[in-house]
Amino acid sequence: MSTVLVITPTYNERDTLPGVVARIRAAVPAAHILVVDDNSPDGTGLIADRLASELDGVHVLHRERKQGLGAAYLAGFRWGLARGFDLLAEIDADGSHPPERLPALLNAAERADLVIGSRWVPGGRVVNWPRKRELLSRLANRYVRLMLRLPVADATGGFRVYRAAALEKILLGGVESRGYCFQVDLTLRAVRHGYAVAEVPITFVDRTSGTSKMSVGVLFEALRRVTVWAVVR
Template identity: 45%
Template sequence: MKRLVIIPTFNESENIKVLVPRIFKYIPNTSVLVVDDGSPDGTAEVVKNLQKNFPGLYLEQRGKKSGLGSAYRFGFKWGLERDFEELIEMDADLSHRVRDLSKMIERKEIEPNVGLVIGSRWVKGGSTVNWPKRREILSRAANLYVRLLLGMGVSDSTAGFRIYSSELLRKIPLDTIKSEGYSFQIEMTRAAKSAKTKIVEVPIIFRERESGVSKMSGAIVREAMILVTIWGLKRFFVLK
């Protein structure tokens, strides 16, 4: 299986130097693509240095911070053009553990017909470590709202730790996916549902970042609330 781990970065120089060697140590047959948005802290330079030791490490630099959603759309297209068969989303900030990625990959190997594996905080066995209570409440509330309005049967639809099969991604018109923040993950989950693929959730332990700062913002939360509400209304009143 030819797999690609896509890591979007904005000011993650301390984290990326720990994460990349760990991925190459523990994940077989993998390449890594870092999509950096002109981080002023020198993340790209750190990646270029790592490339000397890891030939499967790729870097794409975009001029300015353009959002998580657009970084992933870019990374998915990049990977599909190069015939990768599994495209993996992973945060740079060490919140997502490589050992959980191994479990997610194992699950995909057992059930090859699964199009989307979600590393989930909110299924049995999943949890968060050191996450502030207010962030946990926000995440749980957002996921409850999504479940009630969109009825997708997914417990952690905002999760950013995922494996997509290339087969599924080729069915999703990526240019129609417009959202940038958490709603990018929800919108992609909707698209996966529409493509009628099998989705499974694997429990993960999500750790709060220790270095760098979060890019979460009020605008990201507002975007998700507005879009989920619109999708929910469409579901109840238009498309059913």
């Protein structure tokens, strides 16, 4: 039976983290959970420590400062790979990714090296997103797919499962991306390594607590990098 590590980065997620951890444990009771906290000023790290002290299989990785989503995931990947987990999952701590879909992603990982919980395949959808943000995400993914020739509908999606052997190869040589384009970067690397990529439909629910780290400026900087990758890679 495959061992599973679910990695959830946090920055000021004190209101949502306990609920997300509970939902992950209910969906995949045998999975371990790693909270990677970027020194949240709201005390999220202390809440994560409390959860780890009370619940078997919950771990916390404290980082000295906020360095972005990509850096947090890379730290979590290194932690999980060093401990021999077979499958490593990504999930947001704000509740926007449905932990109840983890079993479907893990089942798909029996046949694929990277599985993406997708908003933009048939059956996928978003809830409570402003129309402008939904349009930006759809257009960004179409641009990524066209420029990088990726056979993926939701290359920016951050609800994922990687097979450890594939992830180790994907990370070889280092990954410099840290922000919004981090997920695109790893997707591109997976495809160019010849790994099988699958998408499973999910319902993405906009956060009800806290503030999104996404902005139009961040999005367009990511698309600029995608354009550069299309030219030089």
